[in-house]
Amino acid sequence: MKSFIINLDVPFNLDHTMDCGQTFRWNKLKDGSWLGVVDGALLILKQENSELHVKSSAENLFGMELDEGIRYYLGLNDDLDTIKDNIVENLKLYGFYEQSVLTDKVFDLYRGLRILRQDPWEMLIEYLISARNNIPSIKRTIEKLCRLFPENKRQFDGIEYYVFPTLKQLKKLSLRELESINLAFRANWIYDTVRSVDLEKLYSLKGRSFNDKLEYLLTLKGVGYKIASCVMLFSLEEFSAFPVDVWIERVMFNLFNVKGSTKRVMETGRKYFGAFAGYAQEYLFKYFRTLQKGDK
DNA sequence: GCCCAGGGGTAGT
DNA sequence: ACTACCCATGGG
Structure with missing residues (x-):
């Protein structure tokens, strides 16, 4: 058990980061702290202004010292000002002045929202579950999937939690067992994908080009654009990736009057927002979704 | 009962 | 290459 404080020397907002739709396994407690399972460890994070209070069940993370591992995971090394400027300038380059003003505003509104460095295998399965599904239901189903493996149960500081199943574990599940946790038509996809995915290949995609990443991922059953x-943006450090869901579809029609196939809208977003289109996507997703839902 | 949810596969153009 | 339709389930 390790407990310490990280002094934040860059803009960071824990609530925005954990509650912008990029992760399904972080949960907020009543006292304002966030609970998550990362690299097999339970992390408890609580932000108090420029102090990030950390409790961890493990002594290190991703083979790094805990402090360094958490900075890496939270994306604290990303230069948010440079990223915002890049996006805003790119929009102006294409003549989208009003859109650049809005994007600038949203970046200020959710200042400190960062893209996490999550696990590619976990993202692959979790986003297969996300297809045509809603966030509360996605979270419940992921939790049920973890609980299919009692051996994955851990305990720390009086808190019980489950580590995400390995490929080997999911391979052992029958189609019926997958269907038993309400995966519906997604059960087939997961059944096929766990039998065809090459994890070594998947992990090696980090550092490859956007097209190389996309090409391989599209070979997996149930994985489209x-x-x-999502897998590229949230786990393969591909910040030009631009996930288009029903919300972003509306946003893109709103901002650029584009509609059509996911591919077409995605390509438009990547072009207009530029190398950090994924960052723009996360901020806009949170902004418009919060607006529509009317909560918070 | 109706509608929608961080979509994708397929068959038909 | 693009489009229309279907896919199961839970929650409002």
């Missing part, structure tokens, strides 16, 4: 983009 949207899910591939």
